[in-house]
Amino acid sequence: MIADYVQLTTTTVLFIIIPLLYLIYYRKFRYFIFDQRTKVTKGKTSRGKCPPSFPNGWFWIINSCDLKPGHTKAISYCGRNLVLFRGTNGTPYVLDAFCAHMGAHLGFGGKVCHSTCIECPFHGWTFDGETGDCVLSGVENKIIRMADKYEYHDIENCTPVPNNDNTTNIYLNKVSEKEEIRLKRYICREINGSILVWYHSDEKLREHPLYEPFDLSNELKMNKMQPRGESINYVNCHIQEIPENGADNRHFDFLHQSIIDIIFPFLKFHWTMISERATNPRLSEIMVHPHPEVNAYKMRLLDTFINDSNRRFLNVLSLNCYIQIFSKHKIFIFNATGFQMGPSLVYLFLWSPYFQVTFFQTVTPLEKFNQRVMHRIFSTKPIPYWLSTLMLMGEVKQLFSDMNIWNNKIFGAKLSYNMKNDADKGLHSWRNWYTQFYEGCHEHESKSLLCRSLAYPPPQLFSLSSKLSICLTSLLPIDIRCSSVHSFE
Numbered sequence: 001m002i003a004d005y006v007q008l009t010t011t012t013v014l015f016i017i018i019p020l021l022y023l024i025y026y027r028k029f030r031y032f033i034f035d036q037r038t039k040v041t042k043g044k045t046s047r048g049k050c051p052p053s054f055p056n057g058w059f060w061i062i063n064s065c066d067l068k069p070g071h072t073k074a075i076s077y078c079g080r081n082l083v084l085f086r087g088t089n090g091t092p093y094v095l096d097a098f099c100a101h102m103g104a105h106l107g108f109g110g111k112v113c114h115s116t117c118i119e120c121p122f123h124g125w126t127f128d129g130e131t132g133d134c135v136l137s138g139v140e141n142k143i144i145r146m147a148d149k150y151e152y153h154d155i156e157n158c159t160p161v162p163n164n165d166n167t168t169n170i171y172l173n174k175v176s177e178k179e180e181i182r183l184k185r186y187i188c189r190e191i192n193g194s195i196l197v198w199y200h201s202d203e204k205l206r207e208h209p210l211y212e213p214f215d216l217s218n219e220l221k222m223n224k225m226q227p228r229g230e231s232i233n234y235v236n237c238h239i240q241e242i243p244e245n246g247a248d249n250r251h252f253d254f255l256h257q258s259i260i261d262i263i264f265p266f267l268k269f270h271w272t273m274i275s276e277r278a279t280n281p282r283l284s285e286i287m288v289h290p291h292p293e294v295n296a297y298k299m300r301l302l303d304t305f306i307n308d309s310n311r312r313f314l315n316v317l318s319l320n321c322y323i324q325i326f327s328k329h330k331i332f333i334f335n336a337t338g339f340q341m342g343p344s345l346v347y348l349f350l351w352s353p354y355f356q357v358t359f360f361q362t363v364t365p366l367e368k369f370n371q372r373v374m375h376r377i378f379s380t381k382p383i384p385y386w387l388s389t390l391m392l393m394g395e396v397k398q399l400f401s402d403m404n405i406w407n408n409k410i411f412g413a414k415l416s417y418n419m420k421n422d423a424d425k426g427l428h429s430w431r432n433w434y435t436q437f438y439e440g441c442h443e444h445e446s447k448s449l450l451c452r453s454l455a456y457p458p459p460q461l462f463s464l465s466s467k468l469s470i471c472l473t474s475l476l477p478i479d480i481r482c483s484s485v486h487s488f489e
Helices: 002-029 217-222 241-247 251-255 259-263 292-305 385-406 422-438 441-455 459-463 466-473
Strands: 032-035 057-063 072-075 082-086 092-096 111-113 117-119 126-128 146-152 172-180 188-191 194-199 225-235 267-277 314-325 329-341 345-351 356-367 370-380
Touching (some): 002 385, 032 385, 057 072, 082 194, 092 188, 217 225, 225 385, 241 329, 251 385, 267 422, 292 329, 356 385, 370 385
Antiparallel strands (some): 057 194, 188 194, 225 370, 267 314, 314 329, 329 345, 356 370
16 A cells, blocks of 8 residues: 555656656756856957957847847947837837937837837937938828038037127037938848848948848758757957957867866867868869768858858858877867858858757957857757757857957967968968958047047046147047037947
């Protein structure tokens, strides 16, 4: 009797405990998220002479699931203040953050209306996300608002406009009458579970992306892959340091270790890598792999994702991983075909006799020398959740090794390359490729920083004498003014 009761109780407990444990396991590892708790800031470390901090290209700004219809977000990445909102039609839109009326931030209290518009919380001026036009509030057919524009004659010294009437001082100049009001609009794409925005220093190219990010949906469906998790890390360095790491073959031999290296010293990971621009007419020949299945997969990826419109903006990697036994025998583990797209996106396709995995990496400058790095992993369904989590955390471990270098190094503006060495040749070629994304950025950032310094002077400047302030501001170009209607970056 007692034995039957104990057996029944044990069975009942197992029927309850096992499903409960699996539920906890499923909720934890079905889509695993690692978010670095200690968030570094740009700090006081000198970085030396650097290229511009915010290159031209596509940048991650938010995960799709974090922006619901009718919601707004204030975005201040890549040296720009923007408002992101999702219209009630489900489409995301990005505009300059500051209302053209009196400068209120649309990301704080702004309301989505008329399907594609956002209403300023200060005075109700409404801006259409599809065009940036200011439209009359409460009007469904989106009639563009007309307004007169004014700006200070001399906002730094607050001197009046010269006139013959000595009784009234006028400080605001009328710039234009009945002009259409609009904010800058930024192109965004919702793709692969993320919202990306296109930044370019050239105003003519701000609404005309030079290339498009990869759509992975067909590739993932073909290989029956599903998203398994993501890691978020924060790095204190110039943005270029992070993607440059992908073209640096030799650092694997010195910086990256695994637990296998420690427990089994006779086993070592061995890495070989090729890095080549997509514009090379011999690319397919250079990327040939001796493993037939790897080669077939690699060639299909090259044919699928590279085209004439994006070729100039792609750098292609081929990374082989082996386990070396007693420094003699090598066992092939996997090959990774990587596409570095523009300054901040990386697509990494891993093929192995044992598994298939895809990584999507983004780098977003939160501010100068402060980068947000995200890795998202997709894997085939047979791979258990704990194993895909282990793979993701393996990537995080490698990243922490890199971060120890990045967070404490200067930018290498003056370099010593051994051009007899293939690794240094590759780095030299990679830097020449990447530098194209800085075109026009220095001038754009200089203007932006100057405007900010005028609008928000540091507190210590207020302690200077008026005479010194006048002397300093007199050195500025006379055409630098701040408008009472236009927003500025």
